[in-house]
Amino acid sequence: MRAGIAVTGLVLLGAGVAALCVGLGLFGPGPAARPVLDPAAGRYADTTGWFWPVVAGAGEAVMLAGLVWVTRQSRDGVRRLRPALDGPTRMLARAAGGDLLRDARVLPGVEDVKLRLTGTKARPRLVMTVLCDEDAPLGEVYRGLELGPTARYRAAMGMDDLTVVVRFRLVYREARLS
Template sequence: MRIAIALTGAVLFACGGAALTAGLGVFGPPAEGPLLDPALARFAGGSGWFLPAAAGVAEILALAGQLWLVVQARYLVHQWWPDLDAQTRARARDAGDALIRDARDLPGVHDVRARLTGTADRPRLLLKVACAGDTLIGEVYGELGAGPVERYRRAVGMPDLPVVIRFRPALPRPGKAQEPQPEPA
């Protein structure tokens, strides 16, 4: 859905830029006649309701677009800065450090990132776990839920805190040479 919206926005932006440059005369002198087709101009001039209705529809579309932007901005703000009191944020930060440390000790786990997101009435914990290619994800998931995540929930004081765990493969960092693997005997 976001790709379709981005493509639509890019096409509309390009059309607006082309219309602006054409109106400024970049592609040649601007047309001397009316911008609208003469039949449409006659219809708009003869109907007293057409231009106010078109302006009303354009205004409603603009308002809907602004409302959508506000909702998206609110989602982004709550994702990065949860709407929680300072005491809960401090407990979450301390518990998050312990959670990351304990999760990195699990077999096959290379990197863990934890973030408490959401609103005060709907918080959630987002975990991003990087694992080696041969790691059994089900085992890591079970050990995370039974150990570090449960301790995090108790430390923060939210026993029903929803947790989203996203697994990804651990990729070698660019610029670092990999150690040669010993050949099997």
């Protein structure tokens, strides 16, 4: 989704730069010598007093919608990185997270675990990144996490409906030739 938005933005930026270059005459005299509006439309815009204010208002409405959208996206991005939790809850999460890390690292095939508590106060979310050996039984590791460490973490936090996202990262060893 964000890649599509970035590509669209780059295309629009390129179109704007090209239009600016044509308008400044950098590509020689051509379309820049002609008026933007058809002469009949230009006469209509000149005779009506409301045409240009409506065009400006529509442009401002589009700009405001874009600004609101960008603000919401950046706010959601900040919430993903830093949860909106109070101090005591953070301390409790840190303590319970230490136990969760210790219990998760002893599961078979698990090399390392990283935790990040994200989301909002109303909808917190725990993101676990689990580094596993390439031939680790991921189904068993997931079941072991769900039945043991994450259940105890939810109980310690008092959040029975806490969403836990588990991301597995496999560590591949180089093949050795005999």
